[in-house]
Amino acid sequence: MSKVSTIAIVLALAVACPAQIVINEFVYDDSGGDDREYVELYNAGGAPVDISGWVLEGADEAWSAPLTGDNNADYTIPASTILLAGDYLVIGAATVPNVDVIVGAANLWENSKEAIVLRDLALTVVDAVGYEGNKSTVLDPSLFEGTPIWGNFTSIDATLLSWSRWADGLDTGDNGADFGQQQQSPGTTNDVATMPPTICDDLEQWPVGTDLICVAPSFVVPRVVDPTVVSASVPNPVPASPDGGNCLVFWDPAGGGDAGFLKAPPVQDTVFEAFVYLFVGHTAGESEEWSLGIRGTTGTFYNFPFGSTANGNTGISWTYETNDTGATLRLMDHGSGGLGNVLHSIPITLGANDGWQRIRVEVTGLTVNANFGGVFGDPASGTVINVAASQLQTGTWYMGYREGVVGTANAHGLLVDRINLGSPCPPEYQVNQPAATLTIDGTNGGIYYPAITTISVGQPFSLEMQSTLLGTPFDFLVNLQPLLPASQPPALTFPDGQIVNVDLVTQPTVWFFSPGSALPNLTNAFAPVQFNNVQTFFPVTASGQALFIDPSALLSISLSQGVQLVVQ
The missing domain is CATH 2.60.40 (Immunoglobulin-like)
Structure with missing residues (x-):
């Protein structure tokens, strides 16, 4: 069959099915010269679609009407652009891998409290995504779906993350729930290769110094360490966990915040359990905060969850706050973004319930069952919490840490041991009968x-x-x-x-x-x-x-x- 006749057939089959075309992945800011920005469109339908002349509109709070009122750039898709079923179209800078339509060299989209809107020939909204919603309360509702993506974002050149739909074409009508940070994949699938359905890792199989590459970080990858020994990753040693041996540290020695995301398909029903180290005793003006979350995501810099509106957590998390006035561990429901709701709060006291502690959280539909303390693997031991989530969500396991200390000498990082993720792990040892x-x-x-x-x-x-x-x-x-x-x-x-x-x-x-x-x-x-x-x-x-x-x-x-x- 000749190329001409093939094109003719595709054009004949191309139909006006705008709802099946989605903004699938995008980067609007990077840590270099803003020269890696792009938007990926995806045809989630079963037929080709002619998107010639459609407009990818940039919008902000000054927007008043389609393509009007603001100074954001708008880009028109070239003539004869047919997006086949299951195919991608990448619009962006020349440096972006698999780019199809080059629209400039750098600074293609604005960096905060903005929106990207896909409009057809009639300027009807086909899809819309708002981002950095923590900075805006007046962005027009027609410019995003549900809740805008809440957290702040920059794609760091060393790690290359993007805002991506959890799966190609997945669209529930809620930006904050549909997008998460994942490794960039312009022009290819967002669907991460399947990992084992259950992760049971006591971290003893990995030599000290091993980077946990199954986690995609915004800055620094989690590292296997001996928590009892001073090192570049452990400035303040602590006793070994109840599991003994190695543990995982999540901390950027350069200071500031860091976030990490499991390279695994998104889930709804899941369980997470681990030992975590709860430090108490900061000096005046110092603080550390961290989160371990499931079926969600967070922002690049993991802005402080408390005392700030900029934290990007979504889903369900255990979130810890420790400073010079005290320490509290909270079970949080972040929904699809925002300030979040505290489901349960546990004050942490020096010498009573600090140090290594077991945490667990399991979500099934809207049911949240969590544990603090007690016997590892036992959903009925320790402090038992049974609550309801605000909404059904899809997402992955994530971690975030941020410090507010003078220098890094007083930082502890997020220390985690014996990670059970996905579904309950089988017993490693034959264990006791009650007798x-x-x-x-x-x-x-x-x-x-x-x-x-x-x-x-x-x-x-x-x-x-x-x-x-x-x-x-x-x-x-x-x-x-x-x-x-x-x-x-x-x-x-x-x-x-x-x-x-x-x-x-x-x-x-x-x-x-x-x-x-x-x-x-x-x-x-x-x-x-x-x-x-x-x-x-x-x-x-x-x-x-x-x-x-x-x-x-x-x-x-x-x-x-x-x-x-x-x-x-």
């Missing part, structure tokens, strides 16, 4: 992690074992060295799914009991069985679980949560 408990120095492990205690060689510690089956002749303690992840081949697996991770290779730890410590007669067990002044006389890492014969359990076995001792 079995084991503690080390008064601490017992959680579903996803053992209780970790670090001591010096020769320093005494205590173990406490308890069974609710008092007086049974078969209660006993088994030292399992070490605990093995359930994903590894277990030594013993029972038909009902019970897993006993007995290491048959590593030599078991030798425990030395100080004089006068009598070993209880476990054949006549009582609750609790205590081992006090236990000592080791060499460096070792030892793990253990209590195993009980339990006639009421299938196969008569109850297995406790794990404990781990690090002797240095």
Whole structure:
């Protein structure tokens, strides 16, 4: 078929279906010479559309009528422009990849409280997007849909983000809900390659210094660190989290704010859980604020959520504010942009509920279930919050941090460990039946992690074992060295799914009991069985679980949560 006849057929098929053409992605400001600006149109329909002569209008508060009243530039789409079904048209500067229509070299669109409107030949609005709505209350409602994109934005040349629809052509009639910050993709799909539906990451598989490239940052990518060691990313060390080992820090050593967005398809129903570090004790005039959000986005600079109208959070978030007068953790409903609503507020007090804490939030439709503290993985433990969201939204997981400190020496950044995202993670270790408990120095492990205690060689510690089956002749303690992840081949697996991770290779730890410590007669067990002044006389890492014969359990076995001792 000749090119001429092909064009003729396309022209014949091109129909007036303006509603299927959307503003799909755009950049109106960048950190260089404003020479990377563009608008991408997308045909979300099933037929080609002739958009010749249509106008891409720029508008601001001075706008009074189509193409009238302001000093913003307007661009006319060239003749013979047919946008095929599922295809893109990129209008912008020559430096933009895949640009189709070059309309200038730089400063093509205004930077704040503006709108971009697509009009057909009759100057009827086909699509409209308002942006930086935090700066304007008088932008004409015909210039945007729903809520304008709220937060401030600049595409940083080193990271290249854009405002993009969460999926090509996705249009619910609400700009603030339909757009999020994602990696630039002019002329190609916004749909991010699918990641695993569930992310369960304790960050131990990544060496210290690894950048978490599954997050697209506005400035600096999150980094895996040892929180106990001073480094360029950790100016103020803190103890390890309850999970131990590495954690993630989100902080720009250059100062100011930073935002990051998971490179994953948007979701509506999801769960997020993690350990976070809550710092309390800033000096006069200093502050830090951060957010961890789901099904939403935020602005480039993560402007302060409190005391400012410029923060760009959308969706649901846990947001933390700490300054010289106190600290508060809030569960927030940001909707599609604006000041947001506080769903629940938790004052954070030094020595009481600061430091490493577990946070969790799960959204299903308009139902929001959240937890503060308690056992990791357990939706019924800790402070339980059950509330309703203001609207059904689509979005991704995001993080934002901003500091208000003198220099960077007093900054802590956003510290996160054991990230569970998407859906609840399966237990990493075989964990307890209610009949079995084991503690080390008064601490017992959680579903996803053992209780970790670090001591010096020769320093005494205590173990406490308890069974609710008092007086049974078969209660006993088994030292399992070490605990093995359930994903590894277990030594013993029972038909009902019970897993006993007995290491048959590593030599078991030798425990030395100080004089006068009598070993209880476990054949006549009582609750609790205590081992006090236990000592080791060499460096070792030892793990253990209590195993009980339990006639009421299938196969008569109850297995406790794990404990781990690090002797240095």
